[in-house]
Amino acid sequence: MPLQAPGSDAAYRQTVGGRSTTQRSFGRPEPQQGGFRPLYQGQAWPTEQPPYRPAYLPPPPADWHQQQARSYTSEPPKVNRVVTIAALVALVIGVLAGAGAATAVVALDGNNAPIAQQPDPPIGTGADPRIKTGSVSAVAATLLPSVVQLKVQGADNSNATGSGFVIDNLGHILTNNHVVESAAKGGSIQVVTNDNKTATARLVGRSPAYDLAVVQVAGLTAPSVQFGRSEAAIVGQDVVAIGSPLGLAGTVTSGIISAKNRPVTTGDDTGQASSYISALQTDAAINPGNSGGPLVDMNARVIGINSAIATVAGAGEGQSGSIGLGFAIPIDQARRTAQQIIATGQASYPVIGASVDMTFEGGGRVSAVTPRSPAAKAGLRVGDVITAINNQTVDSAEVLIVAIRTHQPGEAVRLAYERAGRSRTVTLTLGQQIG
Numbered sequence: 001m002p003l004q005a006p007g008s009d010a011a012y013r014q015t016v017g018g019r020s021t022t023q024r025s026f027g028r029p030e031p032q033q034g035g036f037r038p039l040y041q042g043q044a045w046p047t048e049q050p051p052y053r054p055a056y057l058p059p060p061p062a063d064w065h066q067q068q069a070r071s072y073t074s075e076p077p078k079v080n081r082v083v084t085i086a087a088l089v090a091l092v093i094g095v096l097a098g099a100g101a102a103t104a105v106v107a108l109d110g111n112n113a114p115i116a117q118q119p120d121p122p123i124g125t126g127a128d129p130r131i132k133t134g135s136v137s138a139v140a141a142t143l144l145p146s147v148v149q150l151k152v153q154g155a156d157n158s159n160a161t162g163s164g165f166v167i168d169n170l171g172h173i174l175t176n177n178h179v180v181e182s183a184a185k186g187g188s189i190q191v192v193t194n195d196n197k198t199a200t201a202r203l204v205g206r207s208p209a210y211d212l213a214v215v216q217v218a219g220l221t222a223p224s225v226q227f228g229r230s231e232a233a234i235v236g237q238d239v240v241a242i243g244s245p246l247g248l249a250g251t252v253t254s255g256i257i258s259a260k261n262r263p264v265t266t267g268d269d270t271g272q273a274s275s276y277i278s279a280l281q282t283d284a285a286i287n288p289g290n291s292g293g294p295l296v297d298m299n300a301r302v303i304g305i306n307s308a309i310a311t312v313a314g315a316g317e318g319q320s321g322s323i324g325l326g327f328a329i330p331i332d333q334a335r336r337t338a339q340q341i342i343a344t345g346q347a348s349y350p351v352i353g354a355s356v357d358m359t360f361e362g363g364g365r366v367s368a369v370t371p372r373s374p375a376a377k378a379g380l381r382v383g384d385v386i387t388a389i390n391n392q393t394v395d396s397a398e399v400l401i402v403a404i405r406t407h408q409p410g411e412a413v414r415l416a417y418e419r420a421g422r423s424r425t426v427t428l429t430l431g432q433q434i435g
Helices: 066-070 081-107 136-146 177-183 331-344 374-378 397-405
Strands: 013-016 019-022 147-154 159-166 172-175 187-192 198-207 212-216 238-243 251-266 275-282 294-296 301-309 326-330 348-351 354-356 364-369 385-389 412-419 422-429 431-434
Touching: 136 147, 136 159, 136 238, 136 251, 136 294, 147 172, 147 177, 159 177, 159 238, 172 177, 172 331, 177 187, 177 198, 177 212, 198 331, 212 331, 238 301, 251 301, 251 326, 251 397, 275 301, 275 397, 301 331, 326 331, 348 397, 354 397, 364 374, 364 397, 374 422, 385 397
Parallel strands: none
Antiparallel strands: 013 019, 147 159, 147 187, 159 172, 172 212, 187 198, 198 212, 238 251, 238 294, 251 275, 275 326, 294 301, 301 326, 348 431, 354 364, 364 385, 385 412, 412 422
């Protein structure tokens, strides 16, 4: 009996009793299907494939191999990239470790010379930092080579320590008179530079009236400072003090200008003090040994000479220290005095030719008038109370002396005074006195 055309199911139909039934066999295949072998028990005989392939495939039996089971999944398996990367890193480390171990074996082999130690990697060798212009560190770097320590021994075996700074290329050093006065009648002055070089200095001259002195060292190689203008200083501006407080050379402190034109009397013994200055007040820490050192602005220009500190009443000897009240001689006055000392070995200061009562409050009461002095020529008398000089109020004898010494000999000043309850004014020309 001939086969039907492909696509027909006639081969599977049987006629029994006039009925046609479709046979679906789960047993042996028909002879024409002799090459078919089931892959698992119960697999259906193949039938003609439909013209389309369904997207879904039924899962295999539970006991099917896992690798075969994945082939029935429509989506490709996902790969864990983290695990893959970790595996690659581990592989690289393993290779390097193996190479290091091989190197170690070769190095430790008795038949080979030991490997030379490799140099350590350079550390702390970066580019040099730039010191910011106007900073305390920049000021210190500029001024420290110019500041020296003075060690003074007097003829009476007294000792003193202070500071000073180089003011020209001839080795002249400016300092305070009270630092070197013990060597004025014999003794020695030793100068110690910032690089610890020691030299003997000679006393050029001094001015007790302004508490200034100049010494000189031959062949000194330290650079000189640059002067600023103390008159241009303003309250609140930043300043730096440099010196040797308590013998600690090269000490740098910083602060501000706290006030200007403070009347200050300097000296260790107030009963014999003769130095009166219109000082710059600063809160930069100044202690014994800072005397004679520079007070500088943030452009590294000297605007004052540290000379005195205020102390707490009742503090015993050796107990005084910085309480934020330091005083410096204005450099405008110090420059004139230093030039006079270098030129002639001495300095002059202005006077009116009258003495005043140091205990009187409320002005400068005249206690004596020198004949043919400027005061005598102006008609001042004993008992007159000077209340102002050039419109600057005078409320004590100290303020009057300080105000006069801010001027120069030969200048004309205007004095306001009271006599018998009446206010008067007079103009006089200042005289001069050496000291």
